[in-house]
Amino acid sequence: MTETILALVPVYGLALVALGTFLSCLALPVPSSLIMLSAGGFAAAGDLVLWQTATAALAGAVLGDQLGYQIGRFGGRLWSGRTLPPRRAALVAKAAALVKDRGEMGVFLSRWLVSPLGPYVNFAGGAAALDWGRFTRAGIAGEIVWVTVYIGLGAAFADDILALADLLGNASGLLAALTLAGALALWLRAALRQRRTHGAHH
């Protein structure tokens, strides 16, 4: 699997890099980290041109983010017709407000630090109606970090692409899972607090 992908990178070059980052921003299981690391390695070797590779990766990622945001926005409109039990509706409203007010930092960090969460943040940002301009600015800034780090590491450590892919892949998976656990813990705590305030009325 890994070697199949590595063999595709020099052959299909920039198109594959752009397609890889594009699809991975839509939650499709594409090994975009490995693609970018190896593209950086092939660029260092002279098979690809470094700035073109980085530009292709960035273009794919930014377009993917935009499509994800629009999908989320569309889904959010469908969802808004649904009625939820009042307590859960309050929680959902609180989460949506959080995304709307402070979503930019989440968008920025989920581009590169906890990148496995990136696609879902796109959907959530669109669904919660995070301002498009703010989403786009934070997204592009984050994608620049993501692309620079992965292609840069691939170019700098071209001999250790497989090791880098294993370590970075698992480290970002771990960070993403911990972030998700933390967010759900906050959600559960808010739910318990709500119970207490509701309990006071009974």
Add this chain to the structure above:
Amino acid sequence: MSAARPSALRYLWRHNRPALIGFGLALMIAGFFAVRLTVFTIYWSDPAHRDQVIEGWMTPRYIARSYDMEPDLLRAALPVSADDALRPGATLSQIAADADMTLGELVAQIDAAITQARLE
């Protein structure tokens, strides 16, 4: 607090089951990645595992860079005209297929060229 805990869990299980299950799953996934990260860190910290063996996905330029040698020195080991063999993007698998030889034969030739270059 300790007396409140079971009822808190029960409350969440009854009213926020998806979030509670998601929380448990997220912790399990975090554990899974923590174990993998540890295993891979141990594996890759062994220098022997980082020695790259020449494989079909590599390009001549990539090999030249990995083995820190001039791309020109690899030309002799490649079956096609130098310009074509060093064209960006051709993998060893493709070069071997173009030349009607097996990947193993091509890799053996390249290995020999690298050994030769290091002796000189």
